Amino acid sequence: xxxxxxxxxxxxxxxxxxxxxxxxxxxxxxxxxxxxxxxxxxxxxxxxxxxxxxxxxxxxxxxxxxxxxxxxxxxxxxxxxxxxxxxxxxxxxxxxxxxxxxxxxxxxxxxxxxxxxxxxxxxxxxxxxxxxxxxxxxxxxxxxxxxxxxxxxxxxxxxxxxxxxxxxxxxxxxxxxxxxxxxxxxxxxxxxxx
Numbered sequence: 538x539x540x541x542x543x544x545x546x547x548x549x550x551x552x553x554x555x556x557x558x559x560x561x562x563x564x565x566x567x568x569x570x571x572x573x574x575x576x577x578x579x580x581x582x583x584x585x586x587x588x589x590x591x592x593x594x595x596x597x598x599x600x601x602x603x604x605x606x607x608x609x610x611x612x613x614x615x616x617x618x619x620x621x622x623x624x625x626x627x628x629x630x631x632x633x634x635x636x637x638x639x640x641x642x643x644x645x646x647x648x649x650x651x652x653x654x655x656x657x658x659x660x661x662x663x664x665x666x667x668x669x670x671x672x673x674x675x676x677x678x679x680x681x682x683x684x685x686x687x688x689x690x691x692x693x694x695x696x697x698x699x700x701x702x703x704x705x706x707x708x709x710x711x712x713x714x715x716x717x718x719x720x721x722x723x724x725x726x727x728x729x730x731x
Contacts, residue, residue, distance in 0.1 A: 539674075542674065542677055542694065543669070543670070543672050543673055543674060543676070543677055546669060546677070546694065546697045546698065546701065547666065547669045547670045549701055550666065550669075550700075550701045550704060550705075551666055553704075553705060553708075554662065554666070554704070557708075558704070558705075558708040558712070559659075559662075561712050561715070562655060562658075562711070562712075562715075565615070565651040565654075565655060565715070566651055567650050567651050567652075569615060569651065569714075569715060569718045570614070570615050570616050570619075570650065570651035570654060571614060571615075571616050572614060572615065572714070572718050572721075573614055574612060574614075574714065574717060574718075574721075575612050577611055577612070578611060578612050578613060578614050578617075579600075579601035579602075579611045579612075579613045579614070579617050580600075580601055580613065580614040580616050580617050581594075581598050581599070581600050581601075581614070581616040581617060581620055581647045581648065581649065581654075582598065582599060582600075582601065583597060583598060583599075583649070584596075584597060584598065584599050585599075587599055587601050588601060589601030589602055589603050589611070590602075590603040591603055591604075593642050593643045593645075594642070594643070594644070594645050594646065594647040595643075595644050595645060595646050596646035596647065597646075597649055598646070598647040598648065598649040599647060600617060600620050600642070600647050601613075601617065602642070614714070615651075615711050615714050615715070616647075616648070616651075616654065618707050618710055618711050618714070619648075619654045619655075619657075619658055619711060620645075620647050620648070620654070621707060622658065622661070622703070622704060622707050622708070623645075623654070623657045623658050623661045624640055624641075624642055624645050624661075625642065626700060626703045626704060626707065627661040627662060627664070627665045627700070627704070628640030628645070628661045628664075629641065629642075629684075630665065630684075630696065630700060631661065631664040631665045631668060633682070633684035633685075634668060634681075634682075634684070634693065634696070635664060635665070635667070635668025635671075636668075637661075637664040637665075637668070638664075640661075662704075665700065669697055672693065672697075676693060677692060677693055677694040677697070678692050678693070678694070679692065679693050680692065680693070681693055681695070681696050
């Protein structure tokens, strides 16, 4: 009896998405979406108002950006983290592997509102998860190809595991920022124990 790896890889992410991550994003406000918990945050901003060495994107809003990334990396807002998942984690990979719409950091209409970001996130996730669901065992074994640079010869299953980790990781960061935002008034009142 074989193992249905395609099903397991799909279910690993989709269970988390449906039962944990996506429900906890409901009700995200614009204030939370753009909240900067510390000075020097990177975010999604109206074009021409960025604070990073570069800003990229098409449309009214652009994302703070730099190559190479500064060390240590700046703290990022919910807006920035969602944009990263929408474009770099799901969108570009769906375009390369599942005939999704063309997506690139430099030419993306970044969302200026929480509602628009969640629409973009839902659309990007739908293309990705449908693509994974349809792979089958042969699809999982095929090489990733040139879009994955030095990982071109890795099986597509390795990329799917990586994307699962990325969505889980960045999703957890976003949810933590929501928790901190909700409790921001009490955080400043606490005195550290000595």
